[in-house]
Amino acid sequence: MILSPAERSYLYDSLSQKPPIRPGARSDHQFRPLEAKTSFLPNSNGSARIRLNDGSECMISVKSKVVVTKSVTNLIDVDIDVAGFRDDSNFVSNLKYNLTSLLITNFPSQYLKLTSKYSFKLFIDCIVISHSSYPLSLISLATYLALKTTRLPLLVSEVNDEEIEEQPTFSDDWDNAKYLDEAFEPPIFITLGVIGTNLLFDPSIEEEQVLENGLIVSFYKDNVITPISNINLATNSNNSNFKGLNQKLIIESINLCNKYCPAIIKALNTLTEQDDEGDDDHIF
Amino acid sequence: MSRMEIYSPEGLRLDGRRWNELRRFESKINTHPNSSDGSSYVEQGNTKVICMVQGPMEPSSRSQADSTKATIEVNLSVASFSTFERKKRSKSEKRMVELKATLERTFEQSVMCHLYPRTLIQVDVTVLAQDGGLLASVTNAITLALIDAGIAMYDYVSCISVGLYDQTPLLDLNGLEEKDISTLTIGVIGKTEKLALLMLEDKIPLDNLESILGIAIAATHRLRDLMDDEVRKHGNVRASKLAKN
Amino acid sequence: MDVTEVINITKPSRSRGYEDEDDDSDIEMLGNNHNDGEFTNNNSSIVTPGELITEDPIWMKGHGTYFIEDKTYSSVAGNVSRVNRLLSVIPIRGRYQPETGDHIVGRITEVGNKRWKVDIGAKQDAVLMLGSVNLPGGILRRKSETDELQMRNFLKEGDLLNAEVQTIFNNGIASLHTRSLKYGKLRNGMFLKVPSSLIIKSKNHAFDLPGNISCVLGVNGYIWLYKTNLNNQNNNTTNINIHNNGASPAITRLEEESSWEIYSDKNDSNITNAIRSNITRYYNIIKALSFCELGITEPRIIMGYESSLSYMNVGSLIDKDSMETICQEIINNEKMRG
Numbered sequence: 001m002i003l004s005p006a007e008r009s010y011l012y013d014s015l016s017q018k019p020p021i022r023p024g025a026r027s028d029h030q031f032r033p034l035e036a037k038t039s040f041l042p043n044s045n046g047s048a049r050i051r052l053n054d055g056s057e058c059m060i061s062v063k064s065k066v067v068v069t070k071s072v073t074n075l076i077d078v079d080i081d082v083a084g085f086r087d088d089s090n091f092v093s094n095l096k097y098n099l100t101s102l103l104i105t106n107f108p109s110q111y112l113k114l115t116s117k118y119s120f121k122l123f124i125d126c127i128v129i130s131h132s133s134y135p136l137s138l139i140s141l142a143t144y145l146a147l148k149t150t151r152l153p154l155l156v157s158e159v160n161d162e163e164i165e166e167q168p169t170f171s172d173d174w175d176n177a178k179y180l181d182e183a184f185e186p187p188i189f190i191t192l193g194v195i196g197t198n199l200l201f202d203p204s205i206e207e208e209q210v211l212e213n214g215l216i217v218s219f220y221k222d223n224v225i226t227p228i229s230n231i232n233l234a235t236n237s238n239n240s241n242f243k244g245l246n247q248k249l250i251i252e253s254i255n256l257c258n259k260y261c262p263a264i265i266k267a268l269n270t271l272t273e274q275d276d277e278g279d280d281d282h283i284f
Numbered sequence: 285m286s287r288m289e290i291y292s293p294e295g296l297r298l299d300g301r302r303w304n305e306l307r308r309f310e311s312k313i314n315t316h317p318n319s320s321d322g323s324s325y326v327e328q329g330n331t332k333v334i335c336m337v338q339g340p341m342e343p344s345s346r347s348q349a350d351s352t353k354a355t356i357e358v359n360l361s362v363a364s365f366s367t368f369e370r371k372k373r374s375k376s377e378k379r380m381v382e383l384k385a386t387l388e389r390t391f392e393q394s395v396m397c398h399l400y401p402r403t404l405i406q407v408d409v410t411v412l413a414q415d416g417g418l419l420a421s422v423t424n425a426i427t428l429a430l431i432d433a434g435i436a437m438y439d440y441v442s443c444i445s446v447g448l449y450d451q452t453p454l455l456d457l458n459g460l461e462e463k464d465i466s467t468l469t470i471g472v473i474g475k476t477e478k479l480a481l482l483m484l485e486d487k488i489p490l491d492n493l494e495s496i497l498g499i500a501i502a503a504t505h506r507l508r509d510l511m512d513d514e515v516r517k518h519g520n521v522r523a524s525k526l527a528k529n
Numbered sequence: 530m531d532v533t534e535v536i537n538i539t540k541p542s543r544s545r546g547y548e549d550e551d552d553d554s555d556i557e558m559l560g561n562n563h564n565d566g567e568f569t570n571n572n573s574s575i576v577t578p579g580e581l582i583t584e585d586p587i588w589m590k591g592h593g594t595y596f597i598e599d600k601t602y603s604s605v606a607g608n609v610s611r612v613n614r615l616l617s618v619i620p621i622r623g624r625y626q627p628e629t630g631d632h633i634v635g636r637i638t639e640v641g642n643k644r645w646k647v648d649i650g651a652k653q654d655a656v657l658m659l660g661s662v663n664l665p666g667g668i669l670r671r672k673s674e675t676d677e678l679q680m681r682n683f684l685k686e687g688d689l690l691n692a693e694v695q696t697i698f699n700n701g702i703a704s705l706h707t708r709s710l711k712y713g714k715l716r717n718g719m720f721l722k723v724p725s726s727l728i729i730k731s732k733n734h735a736f737d738l739p740g741n742i743s744c745v746l747g748v749n750g751y752i753w754l755y756k757t758n759l760n761n762q763n764n765n766t767t768n769i770n771i772h773n774n775g776a777s778p779a780i781t782r783l784e785e786e787s788s789w790e791i792y793s794d795k796n797d798s799n800i801t802n803a804i805r806s807n808i809t810r811y812y813n814i815i816k817a818l819s820f821c822e823l824g825i826t827e828p829r830i831i832m833g834y835e836s837s838l839s840y841m842n843v844g845s846l847i848d849k850d851s852m853e854t855i856c857q858e859i860i861n862n863e864k865m866r867g
Contacts, residue, residue, distance in 0.1 A: 002687035055319025434623025439579030
């Protein structure tokens with residue numbers, strides 16, 4: 001996306017005000033409204049779809065497979081497909097790397113453990129049908145919803161199979177299937193834009209064009225966790241404003257996320273509870 | 285899977301349908317109004333397809349600009365989770381390339397491409413779930429999305445698969461049936477008997493072809509009505525909204 | 530803290546205005562002869578592709594139709610329009626279709642030989658010929674080779690401008706011109722896009738709004754909201770003067786105006802925060818109208834602005850519920866005023 005110089009300078013000036021004047025008049029910590037839906041793929045253990053008003057949209061499927069724990073390096077496998085981008089492009093590889101490492105580092109693997117030998121392995125597939133701004137945060141929120149609503153079949157065979165040669169068997173009644181864990185709140189990513197001394201949650205594509213820097217903050221269990229990374233969010237265009245990052249702003253971003261991210265988690269949880277009640281399995 | 289089960293002596297198929305019954309067909313248009321010029325969602329049984337159309341628009345590369353007509357580009361992406369067993373599919377797989385080419389050819393004929401010289405019509409299809417009749421569902425979804433985009437077409441292209449079990453044609457095969465018996469997929473223009481698309485997997489005796497085509501064409505006419513119904517419903521709601529202005 | 534201050538997540542609403550009877554059953558082929566008549570007769574206010582519109586050969590076929598052996602069929606889903614002898618079908622959705630005289634907003638996509646290409650949201654980019662713009666030094670000046678070489682200094686990729694559609698070439702490409710001081714490069718504001726079908730053509734697509742804001746409501750659905758330029762009025766009079774009495778002192782004034790400044794990329798230095806906030810308010814009103822698929826007109830924008838004043842937090846206007854409320858208020862308002 002290319003903006004005209006006049007648009008850029010107008011936007012830059014507006015966003016640098018204290019408090020910033022964002023297009024759409026969002027406050028600095030206000031996300032764009034989301035529309036979300038879970039559990040619409042009957043062939044997957046968990047699924048979620050998220051859409052923004054501008055048409056950005058992402059779908060997640062979580063599928064499970066029983067594996068011999070020792071035979072695999074990771075119990076989580078993430079794949080991301082972005083419409084219009086090659087799978088081996090930098091853009092897709094970066095998204096994939098970020099999400100994979102966030103989940104692998106922070107996912108409590110005991111939830112997936114079946115017996116002393118066997119575990120579930122989760123395959124998280126993400127399709128970004130369309131996007132305008134940097135989609136990592138959108139993807140991670142959708143992943144949150146999908147994992148939160150993921151159900152795994154109930155093990156009916158012996159848990160301790162160290163001595164006996166037995167393959168795990170499961171209850172064939174789907175109603176017995178279990179959520180990963182009631183208390184489990186998967187980690188998420190939040191994108192922040194840096195402009196002057198302002199930090200903007202969830203920058204839109206227009207805002208991304210004039211930012212001085214971008215931050216990706218990870219949030220898990222009510223706290224900001226590592227990694228916190230910085231990135232030029234304006235992909236595919238030349239952002240001449242981009243410059244170094246003031247350390248103080250990193251500290252501030254942590255404080256802001258600690259303050260506001262619990263509300264995001266709460267909103268996501270509310271949605272999964274609502275979806276749980278409804279029996280409407282239409283996608284659209 | 286033994287061949288006996290495909291079609292029982294009582295005349296029932298694996299999923300309880302009779303030979304001439306179609307699966308549940310549900311379609312929606314204008315599902316992605318903010319990210320595309322035209323969009324649709326089609327469910328045929330457990331096969332689920334999303335389609336988005338961009339254009340006609342200025343092509344990004346000059347090689348796609350034809351001074352006599354629009355260029356149609358179909359991008360087909362099949363989600364790894366679309367089958368029961370997860371499987372990653374590459375866009376360069378032979379079957380995918382073949383489907384893409386078939387779809388592009390079909391719609392170059394049915395869309396009035398000469399009205400849009402030097403433009404590109406980009407069709408992005410995402411298959412979310414597949415259980416037989418993939419090509420048919422994709423074709424139906426593209427038809428609806430093109431109509432939603434306001435792109436001129438001679439008529440609907442409605443598409444169905446049909447298989448042959450012994451001497452009995454079976455309509456609208458599901459995934460299990462498709463694995464076991466030869467499948468013919470046809471796309472028909474409107475209420476005519478003109479074929480816009482014909483694809484045969486495996487082989488079918490020539491003697492049986494006529495009866496199979498007959499029943500398949502009747503089925504596409506039925507699908508055309510169902511799609512038309514959705515287009516009209518949506519169109520009338522929209523027209524009444526605009527009339528208020 | 531209120532969660533909705535941070536994020537608002539809703540379930541997709543199936544508010545399509547209709548709900549289908551949910552039948553889960555397979556579709557019977559035999560004994561269910563779906564006759565063609567059923568659909569064509571039932572309350573059809575719209576026609577769909579392949580539908581026979583008339584067998585009467587008297588009609589001339591316009592856009593959205595085709596004919597075979599004197600029979601005219603629809604090629605799109607839309608409403609039939611009969612103007613004199615011309616029969617056409619206007620699609621319900623579709624890209625912007627430029628027409629001569631349309632006031633539009635566009636963005637430069639390419640600088641070429643003696644011409645610019647401009648994205649106007651149509652099927653093809655429009656062209657703006659070097660000869661169709663005012664150049665520094667007044668419109669009566671001859672275009673020189675130097676001008677050709679420095680085209681990027683006037684307008685370059687990404688620049689926004691407002692212009693008028695001068696003519697449509699045979700191949701459907703629109704040709705634009707900016708030869709009036711009300712047209713040209715855009716500054717001091719913000720751009721947004723809505724579907725062009727929501728813009729209702731009127732006499733005037735550039736107007737001032739309460740709160741020192743002006744708006745160019747491009748017929749193509751591209752919109753520019755900006756700080757009202759107090760010199761604007763003068764410009765307009767200048768313009769009229771040229772047409773009325775060519776030799777008046779206005780010409781000198783025009784030369785002053787069409788100095789390099791008209792191609793400047795610099796915004797005014799005195800854009801206050803109040804003005805910036807007002808622009809975002811209008812931005813949200815227009816987004817709301819678009820969300821509810823209401824036609825976008827000057828009176829509606831103003832009405833929306835007035836009812837939005839009860840919202841202290843303009844940022845909450847981006848939520849679905851608020852957008853619907855604002856639009857409902859606009860509709861009620863219109864009913865009351867008749």
